[in-house]
Amino acid sequence: MLDAEQGYGLNPSAIDQAIVSLIMKSAGNPRISVRLWNGHEFPVTNEHPVACMEFLSRRAVLKLLYSPGLGFGECYSQGLIEVHGNFLAFTNEVTRAITRKGSREYYLPRLKSTLHSLRRNSPGRSKFNAHHHYDLGNDFYRMWLDERMVYTCAYYDTPGATLAEAQVAKLDHVCRKLDLKSGQTVVEAGCGWGALAMHMAEHYGVEVKAYNISRAQVDWAREKAAARGLDKRLEFILGDYRSIEKRYDRFVSVGMLEHVGCANYRVLGELIKRCLKPEGLALIHTIGRSHPDTMDAWIRKYIFPGGHVPSLSEMMAVFEPNRFSVLDVENLRLHYARTCADWLANFETVAEKVSATYGEEFTRMWRLYLAGSSAGFQSGTLQLYQVVFAHGSNNKVPRTREYQYPGSTGID
Amino acid sequence: MLDAEQGYGLNPSAIDQAIVSLIMKSAGNPRISVRLWNGHEFPVTNEHPVACMEFLSRRAVLKLLYSPGLGFGECYSQGLIEVHGNFLAFTNEVTRAITRKGSREYYLPRLKSTLHSLRRNSPGRSKFNAHHHYDLGNDFYRMWLDERMVYTCAYYDTPGATLAEAQVAKLDHVCRKLDLKSGQTVVEAGCGWGALAMHMAEHYGVEVKAYNISRAQVDWAREKAAARGLDKRLEFILGDYRSIEKRYDRFVSVGMLEHVGCANYRVLGELIKRCLKPEGLALIHTIGRSHPDTMDAWIRKYIFPGGHVPSLSEMMAVFEPNRFSVLDVENLRLHYARTCADWLANFETVAEKVSATYGEEFTRMWRLYLAGSSAGFQSGTLQLYQVVFAHGSNNKVPRTREYQYPGSTGID
Numbered sequence: 001m002l003d004a005e006q007g008y009g010l011n012p013s014a015i016d017q018a019i020v021s022l023i024m025k026s027a028g029n030p031r032i033s034v035r036l037w038n039g040h041e042f043p044v045t046n047e048h049p050v051a052c053m054e055f056l057s058r059r060a061v062l063k064l065l066y067s068p069g070l071g072f073g074e075c076y077s078q079g080l081i082e083v084h085g086n087f088l089a090f091t092n093e094v095t096r097a098i099t100r101k102g103s104r105e106y107y108l109p110r111l112k113s114t115l116h117s118l119r120r121n122s123p124g125r126s127k128f129n130a131h132h133h134y135d136l137g138n139d140f141y142r143m144w145l146d147e148r149m150v151y152t153c154a155y156y157d158t159p160g161a162t163l164a165e166a167q168v169a170k171l172d173h174v175c176r177k178l179d180l181k182s183g184q185t186v187v188e189a190g191c192g193w194g195a196l197a198m199h200m201a202e203h204y205g206v207e208v209k210a211y212n213i214s215r216a217q218v219d220w221a222r223e224k225a226a227a228r229g230l231d232k233r234l235e236f237i238l239g240d241y242r243s244i245e246k247r248y249d250r251f252v253s254v255g256m257l258e259h260v261g262c263a264n265y266r267v268l269g270e271l272i273k274r275c276l277k278p279e280g281l282a283l284i285h286t287i288g289r290s291h292p293d294t295m296d297a298w299i300r301k302y303i304f305p306g307g308h309v310p311s312l313s314e315m316m317a318v319f320e321p322n323r324f325s326v327l328d329v330e331n332l333r334l335h336y337a338r339t340c341a342d343w344l345a346n347f348e349t350v351a352e353k354v355s356a357t358y359g360e361e362f363t364r365m366w367r368l369y370l371a372g373s374s375a376g377f378q379s380g381t382l383q384l385y386q387v388v389f390a391h392g393s394n395n396k397v398p399r400t401r402e403y404q405y406p407g408s409t410g411i412d
Numbered sequence: 413m414l415d416a417e418q419g420y421g422l423n424p425s426a427i428d429q430a431i432v433s434l435i436m437k438s439a440g441n442p443r444i445s446v447r448l449w450n451g452h453e454f455p456v457t458n459e460h461p462v463a464c465m466e467f468l469s470r471r472a473v474l475k476l477l478y479s480p481g482l483g484f485g486e487c488y489s490q491g492l493i494e495v496h497g498n499f500l501a502f503t504n505e506v507t508r509a510i511t512r513k514g515s516r517e518y519y520l521p522r523l524k525s526t527l528h529s530l531r532r533n534s535p536g537r538s539k540f541n542a543h544h545h546y547d548l549g550n551d552f553y554r555m556w557l558d559e560r561m562v563y564t565c566a567y568y569d570t571p572g573a574t575l576a577e578a579q580v581a582k583l584d585h586v587c588r589k590l591d592l593k594s595g596q597t598v599v600e601a602g603c604g605w606g607a608l609a610m611h612m613a614e615h616y617g618v619e620v621k622a623y624n625i626s627r628a629q630v631d632w633a634r635e636k637a638a639a640r641g642l643d644k645r646l647e648f649i650l651g652d653y654r655s656i657e658k659r660y661d662r663f664v665s666v667g668m669l670e671h672v673g674c675a676n677y678r679v680l681g682e683l684i685k686r687c688l689k690p691e692g693l694a695l696i697h698t699i700g701r702s703h704p705d706t707m708d709a710w711i712r713k714y715i716f717p718g719g720h721v722p723s724l725s726e727m728m729a730v731f732e733p734n735r736f737s738v739l740d741v742e743n744l745r746l747h748y749a750r751t752c753a754d755w756l757a758n759f760e761t762v763a764e765k766v767s768a769t770y771g772e773e774f775t776r777m778w779r780l781y782l783a784g785s786s787a788g789f790q791s792g793t794l795q796l797y798q799v800v801f802a803h804g805s806n807n808k809v810p811r812t813r814e815y816q817y818p819g820s821t822g823i824d
Contacts, residue, residue: 099804099805290735290738311732323792328743331739400567402569
């Protein structure tokens with residue numbers, strides 16, 4: 001085996017360039033150029049390169065060769081790889097090339113996903129996982145999320161909508177799908193910083209109980225709700241979804257299923273079965289996939305430990321064993337591509353501040369995570385599903401979906 | 413074993429009544445009354461009975477006891493059981509009771525469904541199955557379908573819509589979901605009597621190739637299309653979906669998947685993958701279930717040989733191995749309950765004419781099939797899914813669903 005320490009600072013050899021070409025080929029030959037540590041630059045394809053990827057040492061080449069899944073993320077975060085040009089355009093192009101080249105294999109990724117899903121997120125493990133990501137500090141997220149601190153896919157109902165507008169439109173889109181009526185009771189599982197819970201209580205006149213296992217988020221949400229005078233109709237509970245009690249007219253969960261893990265889908269479904277009234281409506285909003293597969297190794301290791309992004313057939317483990325009737329599924333993947341791009345743009349404006357507090361490696365890691373997520377949704381590697389469902393015997397469900405589009409004027 | 417021939421014409425004994433009570437208990441004690449062949453009538457529950465079910469001989473009791481799946485359908489068809497009162501109200505009540513009482517078991521029905529799905533419908537077998545149902549004669553279906561001969565779930569977009577209006581609304585709902593633009597090419601798999609194909613060609617200016625394996629239907633459709641001057645833009649092809657060639661802007665299939673069988677879902681998906689252009693949209697409209705299960709034994713034997721009604725997780729075998737992006741799923745089960753009820757009402761007005769041509773047993777079989785289907789959708793045993801999907805890499809998909817509701821005024 002080659003000694004990874006050998007050749008640092010040395011000029012790249014013909015072997016280095018051959019390995020880089022091999023790596024590019026296995027990534028579907030993206031339309032980028034590559035620069036080596038002696039400054040030598042060459043395009044990967046004949047087409048105009050979208051951006052330039054610079055290997056700052058032989059170590060980066062070898063890490064990508066031996067560990068393509070984790071390698072790029074680790075090298076970029078550590079500064080062993082630099083990207084010149086528009087970073088989002090670069091991640092979009094590389095993701096597009098990898099997806100296009102990607103294996104058409106179905107059964108192997110499905111098997112891997114099944115095996116992976118055997119790992120069960122216990123309440124304690126869930127708390128650890130959530131802490132890893134969501135307790136980074138409210139100050140960190142406030143720097144680049146919208147003012148309501150909504151950390152899930154927005155809904156750009158008009159082409160020119162800003163991130164803040166699109167987040168409000170998403171909250172309303174979810175509320176309309178739930179067909180909320182004043183006086184109803186709603187339980188929310190995994191409420192983040194409480195934006196949806198507050199929006200429902202304030203604008204739809206419902207009573208909300210919202211659960212979350214991140215103390216930093218719950219503290220923030222309670223304070224905001226009190227300041228807005230909503231704490232009479234809205235209670236934030238520091239607790240796991242498994243601790244939900246009583247029965248409600250509506251169940252809603254936005255961006256939690258990704259953390260639940262397949263092994264607990266049926267448990268979640270049973271919980272909803274218990275806590276949803278016979279004529280109730282429920283909505284789950286989650287990142288998904290077009291086909292079963294495991295999560296990106298780098299994301300799993302550094303960003304979302306314990307996470308799993310399900311295909312629709314995997315998600316059905318929430319609904320089918322409990323005989324829920326799935327009423328409506330909407331896929332908003334291109335909205336999430338834009339949401340992540342908007343987050344990234346905000347993030348770049350505060351990147352120096354982030355580096356000052358959390359260090360350069362952290363900033364690079366988050367830049368890659370936001371850009372890579374946007375690229376994942378843009379390329380079709382990731383989907384965003386909103387699923388409305390009800391008890392199988394509930395005949396008081398909306399007959400058509402026109403109620404979701406009260407102001408529709410037929411915009412194309 | 414009891415001799416089924418014994419005791420015909422004899423007065424019912426206490427044992428007969430005990431067996432009937434047992435049968436009613438196993439059916440979840442529907443709110444009906446039971447009359448035995450000596451005229452003795454008793455209610456099953458304390459509540460007001462919806463209708464009266466009469467056993468005309470001991471044979472009916474024994475058939476229901478030993479073969480509950482097939483027994484009722486066979487006894488009713490043969491006149492061994494009579495129903496007094498509103499027949500649809502009776503089937504609704506019995507189906508509701510059975511569904512409510514029904515096993516909460518998940519894995520066993522799923523296993524049965526999986527085993528059942530191993531049976532593959534070859535092109536020859538598909539032809540036989542289709543002939544059994546669809547080649548009964550156009551004259552038969554013309555007696556009770558709407559004038560366009562649409563034999564799938566209608567869409568009652570306004571509460572007072574007639575069957576004919578709701579069928580046109582369904583055609584437009586499908587066309588809108590497909591985002592049809594003048595000049596596009598559309599392929600339809602399983603086109604029935606051609607109503608959708610003609611509607612698309614006439615009102616949306618698209619070029620249509622429509623496939624069907626029922627000669628009676630294709631002959632009828634060709635004649636109508638020629639009479640309406642649509643044959644330049646519309647071709648009906650007597651052929652199996654597996655014989656579809658070339659590439660199209662749109663793929664649509666309404667009410668065919670029920671006949672395809674799980675074993676061929678992936679084949680169907682591969683076909684769509686081949687024949688749908690990169691920026692195309694596709695729609696599948698099918699009867700479904702909330703959870704995997706086998707088809708009703710009587711329906712399978714007498715009405716739809718070779719049929720299978722899939723749950724969403726089973727349907728995903730069309731989409732996931734081919735990495736289609738599922739964009740939109742809508743469940744219209746209550747619309748199908750009403751459609752079947754409207755068909756039944758039409759059917760009753762011509763029941764005597766049907767009996768004169770096809771015999772009394774045929775008429776009773778069809779009455780039960782239509783009423784039982786309506787009850788299946790009403791009770792949640794059956795669902796109706798419309799699924800819009802696209803290639804995983806297609807970013808030219810509609811951003812929101814507002815385009816589906818051009819005239820929406822927010823009707824609840």
